Amino acid sequence: MAYVLGGRKLLYALSHGYGLPSLRTLRRYTAFTRIMPTIGTISISDILHNIEEVVFKPRTSAGKTKLRGVNLMIDETALEQRAVHFRHNNQVGGICWRHAPAVNLLLNTYESALKLSDDIKKGTAHLANELTVVAASCFGEGGTYPILALPSCKGLNADDSQKIYETVTEAWDKSGAADKVGPIWSWSTDGAMPRRIAGYRCFLSQKLSPTSPIYATLASMAGLNLYTGCNQITLDFDYKHIFKRICTLLRSTQGIVLNNGRVINPAMLARYLIRLPQHSPESVQKMLYPHDPQDVPRAIELLEAVVAVGELDYGNMDANTCGDVDALRLLGSVIKAILEPFTNVHMSLTEQITSLSTFAHLSFTLFRVSRTQYMSNQLYGDSQTMVKNAIFCLAKQQVLDPNEPFYIFQVGDDPLERLFGKLRMLGGHNTAMSYAQAIDRLGDASDLQGAFMRNPDLDQSERRLNMSRSEGVDHLSMGSFTGNLIAGSCHLPERMGRRSR
């Protein structure tokens, strides 16, 4: 921990000052986690190695044996465009996986180096500018396990994404992880286009079989889409990204149009947000036109303000204001229904599911009436998919172990984004990283996580208090929630409305 968090100099000081083992001693007597880099194209054997090193070993040594539902997450982070040499197999890494099979990555002779450099110049292969990471997380537990780190180029399409989904899913099965850790329940992404197309292709391909143990529960729920991928895996879109995308709509001139034709856009919102007691023209301006539209706490602040505007008492109104307020009240209740299960830590699981179900039904109605004036096809589909996934995961938890809590905030790909944050932190002031550095840092992050997993009392991030709600949503942990979240306490069909015959 001293080495990974504080660096070589801190470890040197501690080993001289307090007699801790030196880095050289550590290297000799302990095994640092090594993520297998992908050199050439994606391969099952690399993933199998990573599952063994990153998932099995630390979980075994931390005594984690309970079977969990697994969420696989995929996302990418920036990579410095640079070729790197891997000594273990004398190959060149950092070349995009998609186009690497076209070139020879073995460095046998000086000529092979020249040939590779030439191929890159000609564009036969590319220096990767992105790192695509697939990581696993477990429902009911902390911990993020990177099991694939692919150097990628921008030119990836849906077929490439599909290849990643299929290869990792297959590797998880082959490794025996389904029996050691748990079955894959969901695949979460942020909603980038190629991944969305591939996701709908892979995970809405077969209808849930009547022989499935979750069929009886889910088939009786009105309007629920019963299509999944193999092994009943469902697709998920990260909820924080959905919040941001709703804000992007609200901040656009076209805005959101509900069934009474009122356009809810920044011009209209500005007139009403200012009525909220805690807001000034400056703060309203900041919410509607933020410097960084990707800022999640700011997005949640805007959504919460719209909910509050919908709940204000307007007294006597003229007809025009009445129309606006009607639209704002309806929009406020739609937003509240999707937002609260993730931000209100006092809700019970039953209340959370009721809320998401409310969102799904309201949103369905509004989309039927106003179509893309209400939301884009993609955002509508992704948000419904997110709700559906939460319901499938809960149904699976009820079968796996109804006495365990189910944490709705654990859907989505947030743990992976936090892992990227850690990689940047481990790089100190230098956020740029080559592929080799990224591989090292992923290993370091895994070692650090393993140490905390074995000694949870040393982890400060488990204890974060005194945060405002919109800031707090970025730091939620299982301990933040106070309501009854026991999976078996929620009767699903009642929350969704029964399917009529």
Ligand SMILES: [Zn+2]
């Ligand atoms: Zn490429």
